[in-house]
Amino acid sequence: MKFTKRLTDAFNEQIKAEMWSANLYSSMAIYFQSMGLAGCAHWMKKQAEEELEHANKLIEFGVTRGGEMKISSIDAVPGTWAEPKAVFEHVYKHECHVSELIDNLMDVAIAENDKATQEFLRWFVNEQVEEEENAQAILDKFNVFGVHGLYCVDHDLAKR
């Protein structure tokens, strides 16, 4: 069974969203790097790489299924935040939003009765649980360590 037009369009939208996410995290890496927070910057760079991997996973599957996969222009991403903690609040909010996008994509695969795509998308559903959890764990550290939160987080994130 080949990708339907509806599924192709939905996949192309998600590819765009994953690439936008990669740019968002690269922008956050620049923000931290310019502040001298090397650990946070390192974590963001890894995160950006992962988002590109997500985009490539979707592209490869789409091509394999005969979909007309396209790379569209990516909208600009934010470049400034009020403070370091606000960046991680943004990460958490963004990942919750991406989880919704993945759920919607799964809904399209179900509506199109494409079982193979539903199987494929399960990896992304699980990945989003991890993404939300990771962001939440960093925010928890800020809260637990109080004034030393930023130092602890930066030290910790260097190990990723």
Ligand SMILES: [Fe+2]
């Ligand atoms: Fe992603």
Ligand SMILES: [Fe+2]
């Ligand atoms: Fe993500």
